Amino acid sequence: xxxxxxxxxxxxxxxxxxxxxxxxxxxxxxxxxxxxxxxxxxxxxxxxxxxxxxxxxxxxxxxxxxxxxxxxxxxxxxxxxxxxxxxxxxxxxxxxxxxxxxxxxxxxxxxxxxxxxxxxxxxxxxxxxxxxxxxxxxxxxx
Numbered sequence: 202x203x204x205x206x207x208x209x210x211x212x213x214x215x216x217x218x219x220x221x222x223x224x225x226x227x228x229x230x231x232x233x234x235x236x237x238x239x240x241x242x243x244x245x246x247x248x249x250x251x252x253x254x255x256x257x258x259x260x261x262x263x264x265x266x267x268x269x270x271x272x273x274x275x276x277x278x279x280x281x282x283x284x285x286x287x288x289x290x291x292x293x294x295x296x297x298x299x300x301x302x303x304x305x306x307x308x309x310x311x312x313x314x315x316x317x318x319x320x321x322x323x324x325x326x327x328x329x330x331x332x333x334x335x336x337x338x339x340x341x342x343x
Contacts, residue, residue, distance in 0.1 A: 204330035208299040211279045218272050225265045232258040282330055291326035294319065 232255055283299065286292040290312075297303040297311060309316040 202332055204327045204332055207282070207332045208279060208295065208327075208330065211276060211299050212302065214272050214276045214279075218269060218276070221265050221269050221272065225262050225269075228258050228261050228265075278333060282332070285331060286326060286329045288326075288329065290322065291329055294322055295326050295330070298323065 280300065283292060283295045286295060293312065294308060297308045303311065305316050305319055308314075309319045312319065314322070
């Protein structure tokens with residue numbers, strides 16, 4: 202995996218994190234919107250369905266939380282790879298591009314350079330990024 206491919210994973214990770222958070226929120230909304238069983242009068246047998254639904258929701262949210270932890274770990278790994286670049290100019294460029302998702306034009310404006318110079322700096326910056334072993338790769342199915 203090239204340094205550019207490695208850093209570009211951050212965008213996919215952002216999307217996956219957002220999707221998992223939205224999924225977890227939908228599950229929690231469904232659980233909190235579910236009607237609790239009536240505690241007055243005679244038992245009517247619906248209580249087990251409700252408690253089973255809550256237990257399933259808890260299991261799903263635990264799974265999502267574990268996935269979120271792994272996605273956040275990978276994002277932190279990418280951030281650490283950028284922070285490990287010793288030259289501040291290269292590190293700033295990489296931060297703007299792969300963490301803040303600035304366009305090339307926005308980077309050029311923010312850094313006070315011509316866009317062509319930013320492209321050249323970007324190539325040099327990528328040469329300084331150390332890609333960890335396969336631990337930093339996204340799973341093939343994602």
